[in-house]
Amino acid sequence: MPTSRPMPHYRADGPVRAGVPEHGRVPRYYAVKTELLWLVEALGEGAALPSERDLAERFSVSRVTLRQAVAELVVEGRLQRRRGSGTYVAPPKLVHPLSLVSYTEGMRGQGVAPARGVITVERLPADEVLARDLRVRRGDAVIHLERVLLADDERVGLGSTYLAEARFPTLLDVFDPTTSLHACLRDRLGVGFAEAEERVETVLATPREALLIGTNPALPMLLLHRVSYDNDGEPVERSRSLYRGDRFSFAARLRSG
Numbered sequence: 001m002p003t004s005r006p007m008p009h010y011r012a013d014g015p016v017r018a019g020v021p022e023h024g025r026v027p028r029y030y031a032v033k034t035e036l037l038w039l040v041e042a043l044g045e046g047a048a049l050p051s052e053r054d055l056a057e058r059f060s061v062s063r064v065t066l067r068q069a070v071a072e073l074v075v076e077g078r079l080q081r082r083r084g085s086g087t088y089v090a091p092p093k094l095v096h097p098l099s100l101v102s103y104t105e106g107m108r109g110q111g112v113a114p115a116r117g118v119i120t121v122e123r124l125p126a127d128e129v130l131a132r133d134l135r136v137r138r139g140d141a142v143i144h145l146e147r148v149l150l151a152d153d154e155r156v157g158l159g160s161t162y163l164a165e166a167r168f169p170t171l172l173d174v175f176d177p178t179t180s181l182h183a184c185l186r187d188r189l190g191v192g193f194a195e196a197e198e199r200v201e202t203v204l205a206t207p208r209e210a211l212l213i214g215t216n217p218a219l220p221m222l223l224l225h226r227v228s229y230d231n232d233g234e235p236v237e238r239s240r241s242l243y244r245g246d247r248f249s250f251a252a253r254l255r256s257g
Contacts, residue, residue, distance in 0.1 A: 032059050033069035040078055040089050049079065049087040075219060077246030094151055096243070098200070098252035100193045100228070102182035103149060103159070103241075112151045118177045119158075119212060120146035123165060133227050133238045134164045141165040145177055148212055149241075155214045157243040163236070181237075191236055196228040200250065209242060220245040 039049075049055070049070075056066045070087060073079040080090040096106045107114035122144050131138040142162045149157035161181060163171065168189065175184045185191040203223045210217040224241040 028061055029065045029068040029072075032061055032066060033072055035059060036069055036073060037078065040073070043089050045089050045091050047089045049089070051086075075246065080246075090246070093247055093249045094156065095249050095251050098198060098250050100196060102180055104180040104183065107151055113153075114180075115150040115153065116159075116178050117148035117150060117155075118146075119148060120144060121172065121177050124162075126164075130162055130238060134162065134235050136164045136166065143168065143171060145181065147177060149243075151247075154247075155212075156247050157241060158209055158213055159239060159241045161237050161239045163238075185236065192231045193228055193236065194231045194233070196226050198224060198226045200224050202245065203242075205242065213242070213244065215244055222248055222250065224250075 036049075036055075043049070050058070052063055052066060052070075056063045059066065070079060074081055074087075077090055077093055080088050082088060094107070094110060094112065096103070101109075104114045123141050124144050125139045126134065126136050126142045128138055130136075130142055131140065134142065136142070141164075143165050145159075145161045147159050148155055149159055165171075168185075171184075171189070174188045175181065182193065186193075201223050203221050205213065205215065205217055205219070205221050207217055209221075210219075215221075222243045222245050224239075224243070226237075226239045226241070228236045228239070230236050
């Protein structure tokens with residue numbers, strides 16, 4: 001078991017006592033994982049990890065133990081596997097604000113170029129949930145947009161948005177679905193966003209979603225449900241956004257009262 005470097009007991013952005021139980025007994029894979037984190041920090045973003053054989057010898061563990069440690073760091077977004085190439089130190093996660101800021105604004109604020117790949121643009125009859133959230137009658141027409149979310153040409157998520165067609169009858173005539181919907185609603189249709197109800201949960205992608213995003217179906221995803229409202233308190237859109245858990249985190253500033 002690697003013992004060349006003590007595990008740090010305290011770190012403000014990490015688990016208390018580095019995740020080590022009070023009894024001090026640490027699984028071998030976790031000790032290797034801790035050593036790998038030191039190595040990741042030393043190598044820096046984009047660097048290739050040494051071979052599995054070299055690392056197993058370096059840490060005096062089996063390849064099975066090493067693979068478990070590496071697999072956890074891949075799930076956590078610290079490492080990236082590239083088919084036929086190897087394992088590399090991953091870039092920092094993108095941070096999306098939990099606010100009325102759009103995906104486009106959130107990415108540009110981090111110096112990342114946002115883009116979207118259009119999957120679906122269609123009209124659908126509202127089911128019971130959509131009718132309630134958009135305050136229309138069941139069966140009324142809604143516009144559905146489904147798009148792959150990209151950051152610097154990397155597929156990082158999948159978004160579905162629903163809007164009442166009766167409220168936005170000209171939307172599909174003036175909107176380019178490869179661009180920001182919020183910008184179009186604001187600049188072309190005069191809609192202001194005042195507030196939103198949002199719920200975040202962790203899920204696994206469906207086989208279809210994993211294929212569209214280009215990720216492993218076993219990778220945890222972050223799912224956001226949102227209903228947005230205008231200045232008059234009327235619903236504007238209902239959205240479902242799925243983000244890769246290894247590439248995204250969310251941030252919010254909280255105030256009392």
